[in-house]
Amino acid sequence: MSIPVKSTPLVCAGHTRPVPSLHFSPLLAPPSPLSPGGTAQNPDYLLISSCKDGKPQLRDWLGDWCGTFLGHKGAVWSARLSNDGATAVTGSADFSAKVWDSHSGACLTTLPHHHIVRTVDLSSDATRVLSGGAEKKLRLWDLTKAPKDGSEWTTAEQDGGVAEFRMEDGKAHEGSIKSACFDEKRDSVISMGEDKVVRWWDLHTRQATHSINFSSPITSMEKSHDGELLAITSGHDVTFVSLESRLPYLTHTLDYAPSTASLHPIHRETFVTGSVKDEWVRVHDAESGEEKEVGKGHHGPVHCISYSPDGEAYASGSEDGTIRLWQTVPKNYGLWRYNQG
Template sequence: MAAVLALGLATAVFLTTRGGPAPADDAGPPRRALFLGTLTGHKGPVSALAFSPDGRVLASGGADGTVRLWDTATGKQKALVEHDQPVLQLAYSNDGRTLVGISGESEFVGGPLWLADPATGRVRRTLPGTYVTNVAFHPRNGSFAVADETGIVFTYDAEDGSMKDQIPVAGPTTSVDGLRYSPDGAWLGVSAGALVRLWDPRTVTSAPRTELTAPEFTKIGKRFTTFSASPVVLFSPDSKTVITEGAMDGCRLWTTSGDVRTSACSGAGVAGAALAPDGRSLVTFGTGRRTVEVWNANAGRKTFTYRGHLGDVTAVAVSPGGDLVASGGADRIVRLWQAPGLGQGAAPQPTEGG
């Protein structure tokens, strides 16, 4: 493992996971070739990362206004597209036919949303407006959700960009900081101000089904959650557990009913996170830190640390197969790391306490 970490400070080389093809008595298929090392080219901090659904391409967006597409098998840059403003968000549609992005001056002052060709990154349609949050794709109906700075969630068709709905989910002075659909499509998690609400996407115009309220604030009669202005809203693969950023702790796990709470990533301030496909491993980075941490979400225990960035880590993503972790930094570098043990597995299960 030390050899893998050393790649973060040296010229990247081509490797295969676990030394190449699986032995003949291994029941699983041979692991595909992966590039592990540094991807260079951005002229400013890396601000967004997204893996294609098949894991063969990594899209990176930067404060320099560029979107770069990287081949995860060779590390070669496949495409480069320049935008007028910094790239704030990137996401692939579930079928891989569309790359959606948001450009803008900052995460607080967003800008237009655009739909691009996933093979070239070339924009095929731009949607005017000022969008500020994560792009959240519905798992089944071919739409995605995004919010503007006035607390309105918009849903669009991922194929042609036509608007499907617009729903006010927060007050006009409260921006939406994070969005996520659950994998089964039954929930839309919305982080706005100091509260996370869980909505039924079919009836989002009515009251939310669940509000996640932290126990330490409940005891003193206040209605606050564990964080303020958090972009972290994640669902477990079985859609039964919600993960948010905490104020009293690094992360917190909830049931979708909101009545069981568990702390994770204890003592670590979390600025961004991604849940691995195993549903148990949480990959995080913190403000002002140059490392990426992997946590056992069930136990709240740190299991691994990636080191090598020469500036603060600013973005993180896990490949759909769980075999790669990508991180971007203020050092203008994208790094690809081998991801030990982040395969398919059970979902995180919240327990009493925390």
């Protein structure tokens, strides 16, 4: 039986078109009164959102707007933050990825492509960028070789600072690459494409080492905050994959087709989903798959969802152009007010 969410979500307005991806930074430790948005009692982390309006935005842990990254000339499909929150990377339909200083908003460098960039990721030390998209190529960019004036990489600079992960046919996937991430603990990179395949690559040799094939199109892939698992949605299934064994350890078949899923980062007892078939977000029991809560508030399909690094909230992005922040345990702080009725 569904239980209604007991708090009203915070609406983060500002975008003017659909929001295809969200990413929380890790907890920015140590929290202190000197850190922006954080105190000794409260967490401190950042949230970046991509948007088809071409203007990715940065917010603090309470959802308050911090800034907008200006420079893309097309829809932004993907946005990621570095572990310290100081650097951001975005991938766009303008055939480029951009690296940003998240404090000043300045563009540090532009990474040129030959087609739409659907996914980007930053290494833990923010010296390397992964990018992939409609070219069906997965690239690794060495930012230590980037131009120092914030300009676009030249062909000569790319020759020395860009490598590719590829199969024998020269492509990483048979369809567009929709998601990719680093797994540095195991010296790997993981990619997901429209060809219904999740593929592992050796970070040093750039050769494919493992893959999982799905019977239905894969709609999302999220790496957990602790870097130990993947949450993958495909058809009506949510599948959790161990990054240590590279094998699925739990799959739930739902009565709707999820577009996105995220597992609670602390206790792993719940996962949250969105769907493009309706406007709701749902909380499920991670062991049984039982639906526990339904959150209603969006006015369009839900494209992305993710837990915050402390597990106290999760964010959802929608076709309606808004981000909504939902509490996992309703309580009063900031603009949130618990409705005891």
